Amino acid sequence: MALEKTWRWFGWDDPVTLKDIRQIGIEGIVTSLHTVPAGEAWKVEEINHVQSAAKEHGMHWSVVESLPVAEGIKIHSKEYDRLAENYCRSLRNIANCGIDTVCYNFMPVLDWARTHLHYKNERGGETMLFDYPTFAVFDVHILKREHAENDYPEHILQKADQLAGSMSEAEKEELAYNIIVVTQAFIHGSVGGGNDYKRRFLAYLDTYREIRTEQLRKNLSLFLRDILPVAEETGIRMCIHPDDPPFPLLGLPRIAGTADDFHSIFSQNNSSANALTFCTGSLSARTDNDVTEMARRFADKIHFIHLRNTAWLTPDSFYESGHLVGSVDMYSVMKILLEEQLRREKSDLAGKRMPFRSDHGIRILDDYSRAANPGYPLIGRLKGVAELDGLQTGIERALRRA
Ligand code: DNO
DSSP states (O other): OOOEEEEOOOOOSSSSOOHHHHHHOEEEEOOOOSOTTTTTTOOHHHHHHHHHHHTTTTTTEEEEEEOOOHHHHHOOOHHHHHHHHHHHHHHHHHHHTTTTTTEEEEOOSOOSSSSSSEETTTTTEEEEEEEEHHHIIIIIIIITTTTTTSOOOOOHHHHHHHHHHHHHHHHHHHHIIIIIIITTTTTOOOOOOOOTTTHHHHHHHHHHHHHOOHHHHHHHHHHHHHHHHHHHHHEEEEOOOOSSSSBBBBBBBBOSHHHHHHHHHHTTTTTEEEHHHHHHHHTTTTOOOOOHHHHHHHHGGEEEEOOOOOEEEETTTTEEEESSSSSSSSHHHHHHHHHHHHHHHHHTSSSSSOOOEESSBBBBBGGGGGGGOOOHHHHHHHHHHHHHHHHHHHHHHHHHHO
């Protein structure tokens, strides 16, 4: 009944090798074709190359994270038909290579956002933090986005003014570079590096000028209308990843952060192809999200799981607090997930598998001597998967007895 243990691998440049991952006791790899730009179709040979490597190491390619959704799909541009067609072609090829689970997100321009990548927690480990006033510094004082100040409450703007006054030019540059490039580049970021990355970023934001919440919802519906039939036909479970953080940023709409959002997405098409990546860390970054209740409500829609925790430093900032400790009641969430896994096994449902990965990790010990993408240190994630696996082993044993 245990959930499948998976690990995000960034390909052959990843300092953590497939051999290392296998030693951890991982069963499935979570990865993407990181060199194929968003919007282009994935080729069978390239997918098979990764699948064979995973298999040679006693694992399999469990989940595609992500098959990126091009900006032209999110804004439903003139390019839409070609992009949607390529997306469907990729899905067919992914299915041909024996993969049945695909994670994607529908966040405009920025995938996830953090303002501090090296925040020291109380034990001296390094983690990531999102501070709303610092984010306002980035938007209002550094990018100087037109009318940005209309998108923040007064108390945040005041704090941002003070902060901006105390930051050096180099610190401001680093903040912008981290948000636009460092946290995005390794996951199919739209903007990329180079000297004029801020200008290009603003140009991307501008393409959303006419797109408010309802329009973005509509664009997601059109995308699902076109790709879900292919997912159904090929047996792929399309798992939308929650917005991270789950509230609007930069004046852009966010439409996948609350129970109501997911209800509206799933009520459009109730097949198992229209599914959820249950990311406890992302969902917990909103105090009105009851993460345990969301796990219960959407259990049958969950086909991929990211487990991590967050804690509030101030009412306007949260940090990643590890895996078991924080505002998410990980015991209750894990119990619900295992009960769902058991239910699927008993009812012999297709799509039984519920792969999870320890999402992100705190940088500790040897992590300081090894390069890693933000959030993906080896030892911190290894600690996470060990803790989570211990938790699931205990709960599983108790459920079986009952
Ligand atoms: C960062 C992650 C994101 C997430 C994708 C899913 O660590 O939270 O890269 O996996 O947005 O589509």
